[in-house]
Each structure stands twice: as structure tokens, then as C-alpha cells.
Amino acid sequence: MKVHVTCVTNHRQDSVARMAQQMIADVGRQLGYEVCPIYTKYTTPHQEPDSLEELLKRLDDLGKKTAAGDAVIFQFPTWNHYTVDANLLSWLKSQQRRVIIFLHDYVPVMYKESRPLAPQFIAMLNQAEVIIVPSVAMYEVLKKHGLTVKKYVVQGIWDHLTQKTFVSPTFQRQLHFLGSPERFNFVNHWQSALPLRLYTQKLPRPMxxxxxxxxxxxxxxxxxxxAEAGGFGLVWHSDDDLDYMRIYSPYKLGTYLAAGLPIVARRGFAQADLIEKHGLGLVVSSFDELERVLETMTEETYHKMAQCVADYRPFLTQPYHTQQILSQAVACLFS
Ligand SMILES: O=c1ccn([C@@H]2O[C@H](COP(=O)(O)OP(=O)(O)O)[C@@H](O)[C@H]2O)c(=O)[nH]1
Incomplete structure (x- = not known):
């Protein structure tokens, strides 16, 4: 039995799905897995599905790379039209591939307009023997939506692999935010006195x-x-997006920690316990509360947090955690 791991191709350079899938594929390769590229047009779930011809070409690629009895870790979604993923998964299942789904995002909770698609997404996930989920809370939501897959592995935090090391950050009463205001629209209503440094492709309007x-x-x-700027890395969602914040694992959390920055996260965030348990930053309910906490925070308190981040950092800048998740999921096929 061989193990394969799928990886999207053709995504834009700034696609976080591409970065995350590529990282998983690279770690899979280190474990001896074969990487199985999946061509994608980088559509949204609501755009037109592929033609039959395009779909058959993808099935042909998968068919040539994998054989009956092989395990296929399918990184999901591919961000093709969802019917492409549905067809690929049911084909894999019908051809006796042992399917493990690595769930990165669950579209029916991520985007309000996709809520009615829950039955279709759950039907796809039910093709798997094992599912890798970002959190236990996500697994519980999926079960409520009809998931019947019993074997699951919890990913928790995303690794952010890097060889680089940085000097300890300085205490600054400022926040860094990685992400698009179109997706995280609290940026468009920023009223806090704290500076928010924004890293994204498009200049926000209005600013x-x-x-x-x-x-x-x-x-x-x-x-x-x-690392050089210092301050805090922000993980935040708008009030209308809290359901997703409670269940998913943001890629940016690993990015901030890899840069050595302590975190500011909104209470209720899926990884809030991890932040509190390891002293990696602050978990607050509002920006008012944050302003009050920062007003009286000393350099010493900040440096203690930064030291906790430095101590935790090797866990996610090296591939051990991802290796463990992937190996555990493959082992589950035989448990
Ligand atoms: O200037 C930038 C801004 C963002 N990012 C990447 O985009 C990710 C955040 O992406 P997104 O907000 O889509 O995802 P989430 O963190 O919610 O999973 C970060 O972790 C970075 O890896 C980047 O590479 N350069």
C-alpha cells in the first residue's frame, strides 16, 4: 500500500490554501508519500462547475498515480466547484482507494451563502474512512450536520515551517493583522485607538x-x-463570523508565532485554550478590554509572553507536529 497526498496546483501565489496544502504535501513527501497534484481553476463554490472533459482529465491523473488499496490523503476543499471534489472523492471510493480527508475549511459555516450546501459537503466528507479536523468543536459541528465518519484526528494549530530565527520582539502597543478586509470585515469598522498594521494585497477602502x-x-x-516591528499578532473575527472562529484553525496563528510575536485573540476562538495554556498572548472579549489591559502592561509582562512564544516556536517551525497528524491518520486506517 502506498500513501498519496493531494495538493492543489494553479492557485494564485498569494493563495493561503496553496501555501497550506504545499506545506502538508512537502511534509508528506518527507514521510515517503507520493504527492498527487490536483489542477484547480481557483473558483469559488458558486462558480460554474468544470466540463466533463476537464473532470475526466483529473480522474485520469488520479487514476494513473494511485492504485486500488492505496491510501489517499485528500486535502479538502480544492476550491474548484464543489461538484469537482464530490466527483473526485466518489471516484476514489469506488476504485477502492482508502480515503483520508484533511479538512482545511468547512465552506457551509465559513460562508453564509454556502449554508444550504451542508448536505452536499457532508456527503463528500462521508466518503472518508478517517478525517483530519482543525478542532474537536469542528468535529462536533460536522456530526450535527450528519457526518458519520467515526475515526478522526485533531490538527489543532497549523505549523509554519521556517529555518529563520529572529531577535526577541519589542513591546509595542500595536497589532498586526494578516488577512483581507473583504473576508475579515472588522478591519473596515476599526474604531480602536490601537494602531492596526494590515498586511494584504488590496488597499482597503475606506481606510x-x-x-x-x-x-x-x-x-x-x-x-x-x-519580528522587527514588535507588538502583537491579531486573530479576530467580526460578530457575524464567530461560528467559524470557534471551530477552525487560522493559518495566521502559526505565522505570528513563527515570527516570535505574542498573540491577541478574541474570546471563543478555537485555539484560545492553547494560547492561555502556553502563555502565548492575550485572550480578550473586545478591543476596549484590550486597550485597558495594554495600558497597564509592563515591558516585563510582554517579554515573559514573548519568551513563552520563543519556547513554543520550535513545535511549529519544524515539521514534527504535521508528521504526527499525517502518520496518526494513516495508522487510523488500520485501527
Ligand atoms: O503579506 C502577507 C499577508 C498574509 N500572508 C499569508 O496569509 C495568511 C493569512 O491568510 P488568511 O487570512 O486567508 O487565512 P487564515 O489565517 O484565516 O487561515 C498568513 O498566515 C500568511 O501566511 C502572506 O504571506 N503575506
């Missing part, structure tokens, strides 16, 4: 006072910039 647009940087430059 609120205290939002400082930094631009978009490739990974190593970004990590160095964050």
Missing part, C-alpha cells in the same frame, strides 16, 4: 483611522517584518 496599510509580502520577508 479607517489607525489602520496602517503595510502591503503584501512573501513569507520570509513577512516574518522578518513582523
Amino acid at each position: 479607517c483611522a489607525n489602520v496602517l496599510y503595510e502591503g503584501y509580502f512573501e513569507d520570509e520577508v513577512l516574518l522578518a517584518k513582523l
Whole structure:
């Protein structure tokens, strides 16, 4: 039995799905897995599905790479039209591949307009023997939506692999935010007196006072910039997006920690316990509360947090955690 791991191709350079899938594929390769590229047009779930011809070509690729009895870790979603994923997964199942789904995002909770698609997404996930989920809370939501897969592995935090090391960050009463205001729209209503340094492709319109647009940087430059600037890495969701915040694992959490920055997260966030348990930053309910906490915070308190981040950092800048998740999921096939 061989193990394969799928990986999207053709995504834009700044696609976080591409970065995350590539990282998983690279770690899979280190474990001796074969990487199985999946061509994608980088559509949203609501755009037109592929033609039959395009779909058959993808099935042909999968068919040539994998054989009956092989395990296929399918990184999901591929961000093709969802019917492409549905067809690929049912084909894999019908051809006796042993399917493990690595769930990165659950579209029916991520996007309000996709809520009615829950039955279709659950039907796809039910093709798996094992599912890798970002959190136990996500597994519980999936079960409520009809998931019947019993074997699951919890990912928790995303690794952010890097060889770079940085000097300890300085205490600054400022926040860094990685992400698009279109997706995280609290940025468009920023009223806090705290400076929010924003890293994204498009200049936000309108630009609120205290939002400082930094631009978009490739990974190593970004990590160095964050480390040099000091302050905190922000994980935040708008009030209408809290359901997703409670269950998913944001890629940015690993990015901030890899840069050595302590975190500010909104209470209720899926990884809040981890932040509190390891002293990696602050978990607060509002920006007012944050302002009050920062007003009286001493350099010493900040440096203690930064030291906790430095102690935790090797766990996610090296591939052990991802190796463990992947190996555990494969082992589950035989448990
Ligand atoms: O200038 C930038 C801004 C963002 N990012 C990447 O984009 C991720 C955040 O992406 P997104 O907000 O889509 O995802 P989430 O963190 O919610 O999973 C970060 O972790 C970075 O890896 C980057 O490489 N350069």
C-alpha cells in the first residue's frame, strides 16, 4: 500500500490554501508519500462547475498515480466547484482507494451563502474512512450536520515551517493583522485607538483611522517584518463570523508565532485554550478590554509572553507536529 497526498496546483501565489496544502504535501513527501497534484481553476463554490472533459482529465491523473488499496490523503476543499471534489472523492471510493480527508475549511459555516450546501459537503466528507479536523468543536459541528465518519484526528494549530530565527520582539502597543478586509470585515469598522498594521494585497477602502496599510509580502520577508516591528499578532473575527472562529484553525496563528510575536485573540476562538495554556498572548472579549489591559502592561509582562512564544516556536517551525497528524491518520486506517 502506498500513501498519496493531494495538493492543489494553479492557485494564485498569494493563495493561503496553496501555501497550506504545499506545506502538508512537502511534509508528506518527507514521510515517503507520493504527492498527487490536483489542477484547480481557483473558483469559488458558486462558480460554474468544470466540463466533463476537464473532470475526466483529473480522474485520469488520479487514476494513473494511485492504485486500488492505496491510501489517499485528500486535502479538502480544492476550491474548484464543489461538484469537482464530490466527483473526485466518489471516484476514489469506488476504485477502492482508502480515503483520508484533511479538512482545511468547512465552506457551509465559513460562508453564509454556502449554508444550504451542508448536505452536499457532508456527503463528500462521508466518503472518508478517517478525517483530519482543525478542532474537536469542528468535529462536533460536522456530526450535527450528519457526518458519520467515526475515526478522526485533531490538527489543532497549523505549523509554519521556517529555518529563520529572529531577535526577541519589542513591546509595542500595536497589532498586526494578516488577512483581507473583504473576508475579515472588522478591519473596515476599526474604531480602536490601537494602531492596526494590515498586511494584504488590496488597499482597503475606506481606510479607517489607525489602520496602517503595510502591503503584501512573501513569507520570509513577512516574518522578518513582523519580528522587527514588535507588538502583537491579531486573530479576530467580526460578530457575524464567530461560528467559524470557534471551530477552525487560522493559518495566521502559526505565522505570528513563527515570527516570535505574542498573540491577541478574541474570546471563543478555537485555539484560545492553547494560547492561555502556553502563555502565548492575550485572550480578550473586545478591543476596549484590550486597550485597558495594554495600558497597564509592563515591558516585563510582554517579554515573559514573548519568551513563552520563543519556547513554543520550535513545535511549529519544524515539521514534527504535521508528521504526527499525517502518520496518526494513516495508522487510523488500520485501527
Ligand atoms: O503579506 C502577507 C499577508 C498574509 N500572508 C499569508 O496569509 C495568511 C493569512 O491568510 P488568511 O487570512 O486567508 O487565512 P487564515 O489565517 O484565516 O487561515 C498568513 O498566515 C500568511 O501566511 C502572506 O504571506 N503575506
